[in-house]
Amino acid sequence: MKNIVLIGFMGTGKTSTGRVLAQKLGAAFLDLDQEIEAEEGMAIPAIFAQKGEPYFRAAEHRMVERVAARQNAVISTGGGTVKDPANVALLRQSGVIVCLTADVDTILMRTASKGERPVLDKEDKGDRRRAVETLIEERRPLYRQADFSVDTSRLSPLQVVEEILHYL
């Protein structure tokens, strides 16, 4: 089986969907952020705070090289993984790319707690909605590179998985 790669904005359910999808397919589940945290021995917000975003992006790229070399895996990426065209090229070669989307209200609800998403916290100058909208707008063309998209706003992870399996 080729890999199935989940891309999309923060709060679109990449990790929870990926876990259920992998289980259904009997495939390995690889979550880029979790792999990076294990490798660095540090949580993502701490990596951003202590080492900075460029360091995180370099670690993320090395992890993409590693996971893209695998087969039979469901790979959940981070919301910003697609900012590096080299990452997109590697992931595309390794399998099918599925974009998960959600409306702004749903994303706001799922990413409400501060301190967990440094990119959003940095953009958030007292207006979380504006921060989400600005970043989504900026990244929309990147997420459009997927083979197909699923709107997860009103679906459970299991329902999202069923949608994905329907498309495959």
Ligand code: S3P
């Ligand atoms: C990021 C999204 C995060 C994580 C990091 C940067 C981004 O992943 O990789 O905080 O730039 O959008 P999630 O999409 O899983 O929150």
